Amino acid sequence: MSDFTTVYQRRNTNSVKWDSVEEIYSITDASQVLPMWIADMDFAIPSPITEALQRRLEHPVFGYSKASEETKTAFTNWMQKKHQLKIENKWILFQQGVVPSISAVVEAFTEVGDKVLIHTPVYPPFTIVPEKLGRVVETCRLTEQDGSLEIDFSAFEAKLKSGVKVFILCSPHNPGGQVWSKEDLTKIAALCQSNNVLVLSDEIHSDIVFKPNKHIPILSVAENLNNIITIFAPTKTFNLAGIQAATIIVPDEQKRKVLEDHALAHGQMELSIFSLTAFQAAYEHGEAWLEELLEIVSSNMDYVVDQLTSKVDGIKAFKPDGTYLLWIDYRDTGLSEKDMMDLLLTKGKLALEPGTKYGEAGNGFLRMNVACPRMTIEDGVARFIKALT
Structure with missing residues (x-):
């Protein structure tokens, strides 16, 4: 059994969080603020x-290190077992994280001034990276009803027809936690294909899904795999953000060559010895730990939802x-974002993330x-309640 109860002292460890x-x-x-923000x-x-x-x-x-076939096979075996997705080892490119992967794909397959489409609210680098590269970010706002996010496919299709080159999908969705249905993913893939728009799918959260929900890789529903590039990583699943490792899955040989040339042009080398070691060990031996984690996080979610909605x-x-x-x-509290953040930080001593960080839709x-x-969860909930009551 793994230890999910110890509260580790992370201050003064160069932790961003x-x-x-x-x-x-x-x-x-x-010093007295509890951080429950970065992922x-x-x-x-x-x-x-x-x-x-x-x-x-x-x-x-x-x-100097290189990825062995065993390292790649550890990942492809995981994807086959967990997500019923068959990936060929030759499709795999390594990168130092999801955000560098997004940057590489956007820069390699678009030009300055080209349009990149995203749903909002969404993970901030989906906006920041293309804009810093001189691309134009188009947005399609998700609709929200009782915690469920939905895609406005009429608006989505209209945006695709406006000259968009790349659509960046967040699946499962961050920050909303939505696991997209097979129907939604099939429609996204088909619309992007018919409008000659490349799909870049960030699926870093794919392993952290609660029953009965099931993550569906967009590669498993797309008719044309050559129009899809997908990013996976062990870093969210196994808490390895500091090792900086991700995979870019590129079925199309020509697109892989473009990305390989892009990496050479930017001096991007193989992953480090330690990244590759952790990567392989995670996918070969991490399953039991993950199953325990899912139970812990699911229980934490239930507790927080119950406490906050019943007491605030x-x-x-x-x-x-x-x-x-x-x-x-x-x-429904009537509070502005500034007032809410001030109450949480000054009265509750709690650091959460403001929704507008994910776009105005947040x-x-x-x-x-x-x-x-759980001790930290209970402390955080108590701070939230104190701030708002």
């Missing part, structure tokens, strides 16, 4: 990964289909990370 609160939230003293967990990683890294450290030479007037929260991120609706919402021990 714990040591950047003063900077991120513009406060002078964050990493406060749980120890699976012990087989730690053991694999320790074994590698016993060898005293850390030279004007708060709506619904258990998401997946992710360990809760999307909290506070619009106004009136907060994002809360519940991937932490």
Whole structure:
């Protein structure tokens, strides 16, 4: 059994989550603030990964590294077992994370001034990266009803027809936690294909899905795999953000060559010895840990939703289909985002993420990370209730 109860001291470990609160939230003293914002967990990683890294450290030479076929097969076996998706080893390209992967694909397959389409609200780099590359970001707002997000396909199709080159899909959705249906994904793939729009699907949260929901890779429903590029990573699943590793799955040989040339042009080398070691160990030996994690996070979600909705007037929260991120609706409180954040930080001593970080469509919402021990969850909920009552 793994340890999901120990509260680890993460302050002064160069943790973005714990040591950047003063900077991120513009406060002078964050020593008493509980951070439940950025998407990493406060749980120890699976012990087989730690053991694999320790074994590698016993060898005293850390030279240039490369991904072995065994490393790739660990991932393809996982995808076949967990998501019934058959991936060929040759489709796999490695990258130092999902955001660098998005940047590489957008830069390689569009030109300055080209249009990139996203749904909103959505993970901020979907907007930031294309804009910093000089692309024009088009948005299609998701509709929300009782915690469920829906795609306005009429608006989506109209945007696709406006000259969009790439559509970036978030599946499962961050911050809403929506696991898209087979019907939605099939329609997205078909519309993008018919309008000659490349689909870039970020599926980093695919392993953190609560029963009876099931993640469906868009590659498994698309008629033309050559029009799809998908990003996966072990970093959300196994709390490995600091090792910086992701895979870009590119079935089309010509597109793989374009991305390989792009990597050479930008001096991007193979993943580090330690990234590859952790990557392989996670996919070979992490399944039992993940099953325990899903139970813990699901229980945390149930607790937070029950407490906040029953004890704080004007708060709506619904258990998401997946992710360990809760999307909290506070619009009925009548509070502005500034007032809400001030109350949470100054009265509750709690750092959550403001919804507008995910676009204007997120106004009136907060994002809360519940991937932490129950003691921390109870503390965070108590702080939230104190701030609002």
